[in-house]
Amino acid sequence: MGEYAPPPDALHAAGLRIAIVAGRFNDHVTAPLLDGALQTLATLGLDPACVPVHWVPGAFEMPLVAQQLAASGRVDAVICLGAVIRGDTAHFEYVAGPCAAGLAQAALDTGIPIAFGVLTTNNDQQALDRAGGGEGNKGAEAAATAVEMVALLRELSGKGERC
Ligand code: INI
Numbered sequence: 001m002g003e004y005a006p007p008p009d010a011l012h013a014a015g016l017r018i019a020i021v022a023g024r025f026n027d028h029v030t031a032p033l034l035d036g037a038l039q040t041l042a043t044l045g046l047d048p049a050c051v052p053v054h055w056v057p058g059a060f061e062m063p064l065v066a067q068q069l070a071a072s073g074r075v076d077a078v079i080c081l082g083a084v085i086r087g088d089t090a091h092f093e094y095v096a097g098p099c100a101a102g103l104a105q106a107a108l109d110t111g112i113p114i115a116f117g118v119l120t121t122n123n124d125q126q127a128l129d130r131a132g133g134g135e136g137n138k139g140a141e142a143a144a145t146a147v148e149m150v151a152l153l154r155e156l157s158g159k160g161e162r163c
Pocket of ligand 1: 023025026057058059060061082083084085086087091092095
């Protein structure tokens with residue numbers, strides 16, 4: 001049985017090669033997600049000036065760009081930031097589902113962590129709440145996740161399993 005291990009409280013991002021993919025759609029939400037991500041990376045020791053931000057039209061376009069970055073050999077992790085907000089039609093499902101599935105597939109195909117900082121909400125307020133409002137900032141969380149995953153994968157590649 002594995003022991004429960006809380007996330008490390010001493011994450012370090014100095015020297016990591018991290019790229020961000022951000023959606024322009026709903027940029028009143030994705031801009032504060034980006035601020036949160038960059039602030040967190042700075043707190044963890046990575047100069048935001050060293051973090052390229054690639055803007056894409058919307059969440060649907062993210063998997064291709066994230067996959068290309070992850071396969072390039074030039075990044076240790078990719079952080080994806082987007083906001084898919086439910087409207088009156090079924091469009092939400094056709095954007096959010098493929099975005100999530102495509103990013104998960106890109107991470108599995110390349111072995112590079114791709115953090116899912118893509119909000120999928122029922123309305124604008126829920127999205128704003130999670131982009132620095134009352135419910136925290138999911139961009140900041142995605143940034144910390146990316147850094148933690150790089151450390152975890154490095155640890156896994158350097159260690160054998162016990163017993
Ligand atoms: N893209 C988003 O990032 N969020 C949305 O809420 C959204 N909605 O609702 O339509 C959205 N659509 C655009 C989509 O991501 C593509 O850019 C577009 O379909 C062109 O491929």
